[in-house]
Amino acid sequence: MKKFLNAPEAFVDEMLEGIMAAHPDQMSYVNDDIRCVVRKDLSKKKVALASGGGSGHLPTFMGYVGEGMLDGCPVGGVFQSPSSDQMYEVTKAIDRGAGVLYIYGNYSGDIINFDMAAELADFDDIRVETVVAADDVASAPKSETEKRRGVAGIFYLFKIAGAAAEAGMDMDEVKRVAEKVNGRVATMGVALSPCIIPDVGKPSFTIGEDEMEIGMGIHGEPGIRRGKLRSADEVVNEILPKLIDDLSPESGSEVSILVNGLGATPKEELYIIYRRIAQVLKERGLKPVKIYCGEFATSMEMAGFSISMICLDDELKKFLAAPACTPFFEQGELEL
């Protein structure tokens, strides 16, 4: 296992100690539990946003705790849900009287624990609402979106709902915006290599030297097809139309694209991929207004990438363009 770590069982807590040491002005934690991550500055009265989930996906989830995005994030073990108690402690810490919106990926462990935390918060008269990200079109058909996994497209939920909350919208409005995003984002990925969970010490799956897996999840969940590695253009030609068909945008629609590296894929390759995406968008009459290209939701050292597309309207575009500042993501006000 070629990893820079000390004891495998200390992987998550030592990572968090490093993050807290590096960014003390932006991040903190509550309840004497370093896995209960919150924004350093919680003074502004606004709807609070929390996410949470397993470790191993940086910057997802906790990397988006900061100005214009999330207020808190309980952190689980690698690919494991944080506990309901950790979620509850974060919820109490970040609520400023306007309620807490949970935004997390569609995984059963997270759902059980977040639901339990919401019940505990209810006893404290903290209003909690939930929006579950389910953007992976490879994981279930459009008729069963409730079965879809949440993957890199959750970034748009954090960014846009975060900006809505920062702008002073109330809970009903922030939730409405988040649900609108949820209905307009689709993602699909492709993997070339597995990752290694430190505690396990061996690859999460095996794949041939000349193979790729289309539609694979960010924990190594099986995709929809395994086959020979094809050219960058051919891979985009296979994936992107599936996103466009799923979202069915009208010709002329404005979109934002996220080309997300899963961990070991160089930025050079992500831009070769975006080159073909731009061509296909043009062919389909779609107008890209903002491109994100880099690592936004990883699977540690997995090689591969995903494409997320969101269909914008004026409201979503305004919130996408708003500034954000976390230790892992920074964006000034954009002119879109």
Place this chain on the structure above:
Amino acid sequence: MKKFLNAPEAFVDEMLEGIMAAHPDQMSYVNDDIRCVVRKDLSKKKVALASGGGSGHLPTFMGYVGEGMLDGCPVGGVFQSPSSDQMYEVTKAIDRGAGVLYIYGNYSGDIINFDMAAELADFDDIRVETVVAADDVASAPKSETEKRRGVAGIFYLFKIAGAAAEAGMDMDEVKRVAEKVNGRVATMGVALSPCIIPDVGKPSFTIGEDEMEIGMGIHGEPGIRRGKLRSADEVVNEILPKLIDDLSPESGSEVSILVNGLGATPKEELYIIYRRIAQVLKERGLKPVKIYCGEFATSMEMAGFSISMICLDDELKKFLAAPACTPFFEQGELEL
């Protein structure tokens, strides 16, 4: 060769087509040559900064073309110098009468070509000055810094000299600041795996499954020691004191640290590494005021990392804290 690409020989140009398609508001090119990259907005009268070098290191070099950093950057093939003609074309395009400062890494091909471009520019009465980055302490002793390779520490040159130019300093002053940075930055890296140059199609070197190479360069140049992979803490204990000894900062000095992933090393591991760095800095009485942790100078999909340290003074701190905005790096004004 598990890479997302089309024809290997089109790797660099297709990457650039993707970058230009993704960031048309921020980047452009001159002389009908997509490898002659310049800032979209060259209207501000100021000293211009150019870098340049081989591809395969994104965000280095061209990723730092943008507000508060570079004005232009000729782009070579993978690990190959751009031509002197490309450097000259970029130089002419970005000069706004206040001269052009070249900042690039200490590699013979780049030196020959940049020097030739400077001579060509001289015929046009464009003042060109040069500062060569040579921060890799593993590549030569302190008594022979002119032999040292330039690696990730060049980021601090771009950031700080870029801010000095943006602030309106004249050429003599910007060069003075850049040279001050150069004397105060040191870097050392460690690699776990090679990368593959697309045109070559096979790994740049071989290394055992349980081995690491300390002091390796970002093109796979041999380091100072190959040995068994050790714990994250032990690797930091070996590297960081070499940087501190090289720079000999007084106790109480303020420093900035860059923990740079070489391509395939997860951010989780970089923060486990920073955890130990923070402990050692404290033991040595050094005060970290700004931490960068991520991929700043890569070797495509190489696994490994480097640590860069810069000793700040009030002037350097002010310019480090200034805002910057490029497609690959964004930072709002910092309070340091």
